[in-house]
Amino acid sequence: MKSSHPNSPARRLVLQAGVAGLATLSAGCASTLSAAKPRVVVVGAGWGGIGAARALAESGKVAVTLLEPNDSFMSCPLSVLYIAGHQPASDFQRSYKTLDDLGVQRVRERATAIDRSARVVETPTRKLSYDFLVLSPGVDYMEEALPGYAEGRAQLPVGFRAFEQSAVKQQVDAFLAQGGNLVIAAPKPPYRCPPAPYERAFLIAEQMKQRGTKGKIIFVDANPAPMPPPIAKPILHAMKSLYAQQIEYMPGTEMTRIDAGRKVLTTSKGDIGYTAANIVLPMRAPALIRQAGLGERWANVKLPTFQSEADERVYVVGDAQGTALPKSGHVAFGAGQQVAGDILATVAGKAVRPAAGDVIGLPTGICWAKVTKDDAIMINVSATVEVGQPPKMKFEVDPQYNAASGKGAREWGESMWRAMLG
Template sequence: MSRAVVILGAGPGGLTAAQRLRRYLPPEIAITVIDRADEQRLGISLLLVMRGWRNPADVSLRPAQVLRDGIVFLHAEVTGIDPEARRVHTDRGDLPYDALVVALGAEVVPEAIPGLEAAIAAGAAGQFYTLGGALHLRERLACFAGGRILVVVARLPYKCPPAPYEGALLIADRAREHGVSDSVQVALFTPEPQPLAVAGPAVGQRLTELLAERGITLHTGQELVAVDAAHREAVFSSGAREPFDLLVVIPPHQPPAVVRAAGLTGETGWVPVAFPTMRAPVDGVWAVGDVTTLRLPNGSPMPKAAVFAQQQADAAARDIARSLGATAPEPEISGRGRCWFITGAGEAGYVEGEFLAEPAPVVQLYPPAAEHFRAMEQELAEWSAQASG
């Protein structure tokens, strides 16, 4: 009987898992990647779209054109996962599997914050974690001549950890470019005790200084509990009510409903996985990327970022191949990661370090420079051009 590996999700983790598995597995073992979207984008690309520096077509990749060597891409909606029967249900039929990789990422759920959806519908609020949201904010910012803009991290954890800080910096940068910086006030609110707490106090202090240099006020330890769309106020658990003219929210995140319904999530609300194999608690299932929870040596969750999703995908592919009798290296995850950090005015820095270092991550923030921005652009261009390679 032929054997099959099914991968749910065609983002960085899912694509990497498929490509590594094809390298390790014999051709008679089928590999199928399923995703409801036939286009993919890296998270940082959405910031460039919001800022008006890129259009969607400039930062898109089509999985069907990237996956080669007999890997099948199925453009379909996953409607159910049956781990006991080892079958995946989709709106285009069922697929059996011998090994399943769950790489469906994290979904944003603005409805989890009372009043937020009403504020978005009224044009008073927005978010840049989806393409539609980034385009909507681009339009709102294009006609924003003055007032108070709040950038608010609603809940932890969320994907692309530097993104809220980049978003605030890019909004302030746009105001300067259009000559309205004197009439635009940008404030950032986060539940964390300091910016990017997982990266340590030195990085948090440098980010705090960078925000202050750009005229952005920072409020830590503030968790959003509601939005009063009628009065344009953000309501926090501390009891504070902050007025705004435009609210930019990093909405709460959660695993897709199909993952939760399959009983794959643990007490944290995310899929718990073993290190470094990325095995889920259910036989025959591996999970990688933003849908998972994986603890660092100091107890903090591993950041939800593409660089770690790709490392996890390679580790899972190795373990799957070995479990299916193929030859592959032992699973490993380096824990070394780098995330670009766009600051505006054609400059970017980056956050890089050893996130699996003991007793805590050793991370550094490299200062903004034009050369870093160009390197980031080159990396994004190479990612988007994979289909022609």
């Protein structure tokens, strides 16, 4: 939490910058906004959507409608502790009551279409008008990237979205009981939380050791080394020093087909038979983004504001946006808060924009790669952007897994969930 604290210098810098440049737009909105509270529709109540919806609702200055099909929040970060059997799923779930109490109008439906010219979001039963739209719908899996996957989907849960973890846990439990080959596969970035597939392999391998499971984890990595590059060394160190007997690592290995009937994964290095598989597919923004003309694989946004390049009234935060910022919950939450600040400044007629050449701080992030139940590797990412240029990132990574970061990860989770929904 340290670097994204709302009052940190980096955030102040971002917010000062973020309130700029919308002056023209806010003047244009004035007639719409004067009579009733401006309407903000937020799509998705995950990390980014909660960041935006809560900050907007706490201001009392806008009417917030939040579209989310799930009735509660479940964290992907740290949920490996559930998959590996250390904690119940409920430890990673939170109710949306805080948002309800703040007056957010929560609608348990999916956004199915966006009509940007009419400024309307459609759901199966409603048409919701907006003055500003915040999109944080997360990711979709690119099933077509792996021929055979769609046919075997039911046996191949990815588990990189909220509430999908229980299907993965069932497979892991069966593997730990019976043994055999568990294939875990990581795609090339960009995908959600690049260290997460390694973390999953580690915590399952730890359980294999403890339960005496006969068999191995075959880690099929499309990358030449663990991702992201700054973490490769401590990940490889953990793999070799702790799990050399449990994990067979295959770097630089592309998946080309999967046959879920025969349980064979075909790769650039030959066929691999498996008893269970956790294939992390390549990812992209959900179809809603493409259909609304906001980008192809990811939404195209301007930094530092996260406004769509196609439409200044539409903001896209979280993993669906296509900047080089890490696809991290911490970054998504900070970006949601920042966007809320930008909208509120616009509504107040105080929006200004940074000038070309200004260097602005961006939401920061912390990711944790759990290595054992009690140890982790911390990756701290800070970023700046020179307006009009790609962001520049600085990584600080633990040289080796350690118990302090294991404890830090749990404390970070609790503090983030409190900031989101506590």
